[in-house]
Amino acid sequence: xxxxxxxxxxxxxxGGSLRLSCATSHRxxxxxxxxxxxxxxxxxxxxxxxxxxxxxxxxxxxxxKGRFTISRDNxxxxxxLQMTRLKSEDTAVYFCAAGPYWRGYYTTALNDYHWWGQxxxxxxxx
Numbered sequence: 001x002x003x004x005x006x007x008x009x010x011x012x013x014x015g016g017s018l019r020l021s022c023a024t025s026h027r028x029x030x031x032x033x034x035x036x037x038x039x040x041x042x043x044x045x046x047x048x049x050x051x052x053x054x055x056x057x058x059x060x061x062x063x064x065k066g067r068f069t070i071s072r073d074n075x076x077x078x079x080x081l082q083m084t085r086l087k088s089e090d091t092a093v094y095f096c097a098a099g100p101y102w103r104g105y106y107t108t109a110l111n112d113y114h115w116w117g118q119x120x121x122x123x124x125x126x
Contacts, residue, residue, distance in 0.1 A: 009120030
C-alpha cells in the first residue's frame with residue numbers, strides 16, 4: 001500500500017507564494033503519475049496539476065496555468081507544487097495523489113489516482 005504525506009500548507013496573503021511537498025512512505029515502482037487535487041468547503045474535489053514520472057509531462061487545470069508548477073523527483077518518488085500569485089479562490093485543502101498508469105492529457109480524473117494523502121490546508125487571505 002502506497003502512503004503519501006503532504007507538507008507545506010499554511011496561510012499566505014493574496015499574491016504570495018507557497019510550496020507544497022508530497023513524499024511516499026517507501027520506494028515503489030508502481031507509481032506512474034503523481035498529482036495534486038484540492039477541495040474547497042462545499043465544493044467537489046478538483047484536479048490541480050499532475051506529472052508523468054518517467055517523462056515529466058505536466059498537466060494543469062486552466063485555473064492555475066501560469067501560476068502553479070508541479071515537479072517530481074524520481075529517485076525519491078516525491079512531488080512538489082510551487083504555487084505563486086495566489087488568489088483567495090485558491091483556498092482549499094490540497095491533496096497529493098498517485099496513480100499506477102498514464103492516460104495522457106486525460107489523467108485528471110479522481111479515479112486515475114489510487115493513493116491519496118491526508119491533505120494540507122492552504123488559506124489565502126485577501
